Amino acid sequence: MAYITLNKNNLFYNFDIIADKTKSKDKVAVVLKDNAYGHGLCEVAKMAQEYGISKAVVRSHTEAEAIYEYFDYILVLAEMPQKADEKIHYTINDIKLITKFPKGTKVELKTNSGMHRNGVELEELENAFALIKENSLDLKGVFTHHSSADEEGDYFSFQKQNFSLIKQKSKELAEQYGYTLAFHSANSAALFREENFDEDMARIGIATYGCLELPSSLPQIDLKPVLSIYAEKNSSRILEEGDCVGYGANFKSTKKQVVSNYDFGYGDGFLRACSNIYKTPENVSIAGKISMDNSSFLSDKDELLIFNDARDIAKFAGTISYELLTSLKSYIPRKIV
Numbered sequence: 001m002a003y004i005t006l007n008k009n010n011l012f013y014n015f016d017i018i019a020d021k022t023k024s025k026d027k028v029a030v031v032l033k034d035n036a037y038g039h040g041l042c043e044v045a046k047m048a049q050e051y052g053i054s055k056a057v058v059r060s061h062t063e064a065e066a067i068y069e070y071f072d073y074i075l076v077l078a079e080m081p082q083k084a085d086e087k088i089h090y091t092i093n094d095i096k097l098i099t100k101f102p103k104g105t106k107v108e109l110k111t112n113s114g115m116h117r118n119g120v121e122l123e124e125l126e127n128a129f130a131l132i133k134e135n136s137l138d139l140k141g142v143f144t145h146h147s148s149a150d151e152e153g154d155y156f157s158f159q160k161q162n163f164s165l166i167k168q169k170s171k172e173l174a175e176q177y178g179y180t181l182a183f184h185s186a187n188s189a190a191l192f193r194e195e196n197f198d199e200d201m202a203r204i205g206i207a208t209y210g211c212l213e214l215p216s217s218l219p220q221i222d223l224k225p226v227l228s229i230y231a232e233k234n235s236s237r238i239l240e241e242g243d244c245v246g247y248g249a250n251f252k253s254t255k256k257q258v259v260s261n262y263d264f265g266y267g268d269g270f271l272r273a274c275s276n277i278y279k280t281p282e283n284v285s286i287a288g289k290i291s292m293d294n295s296s297f298l299s300d301k302d303e304l305l306i307f308n309d310a311r312d313i314a315k316f317a318g319t320i321s322y323e324l325l326t327s328l329k330s331y332i333p334r335k336i337v
């Protein structure tokens, strides 16, 4: 059975670099949505707790429940609560939803600083605070999300400026209504672009997993990928010159050589765009198209390292490490090494 290894030393190494940048472990909220970027929700939650991280960010209530015991604070990004909870904060993504939250829910107000995806506008803040008070919600934070922190250009600073106006206005309103607020805007790329991080928290996903990519014009951060995936051999055979491998007979052998079939296919998360072109970190070439449950390589190893840096394989598939990692199915065994 194909399996995933999670390198704990690398994870802790990344946490060291992240916590150094935020100046405190307490300001790091590890983003664990989508099965911890494919790494395994509970596996990463446990290791983050062991390291001393006390905050997590997830998409859903179900994810929050699964990791409840490991953290003091959990922010749910996109699901309405059934009831108020001590630890779990829920996001208000739209001013129209404020009346729908159960009384007493700990909420954080998402604001739109330029991404135009979710959140209330600067001009809506007064109304939003009034509605939050009227509906007896417990407002704990105001935040925003960057669209372009990992890209060159001015959009990142444009959003930062907008968020500083939002913060200013929110501070006035918080005083008026008697709320104590935490402010946060940074994802991985935004944190590492800050000269001097001064917010209350940073929401760190991809840097945790060691796959942050910044444009070459920006200072590079040396993080270490945490996840590797290995596949096991189903069978081997000798190809003669002219023999074809796999669906569509796409690969045609130019010589006598060994080919083996391994138990990792597109149904497991091996993006099919890697068919015909992929080479493993050990320079082993794929042979032909990726099948649903398996793929063939020019190798006779019993166990084959498929990848150990999602950024590299993502390039073969013409995508980003985020998509590649979150495609990995949750049933693949995860081993901590």
Ligand SMILES: *Cc1c(COP(=O)(O)O)cnc(C)c1O
Residues within 6 Å of the ligand: 031, 033, 077, 145, 186, 187, 188, 189, 203, 204, 205, 206, 207
């Ligand atoms: C996914 C997500 C993050 C983490 O982004 P990275 O680029 O992986 O660090 C932070 N904040 C929000 C709102 C997100 O949805």
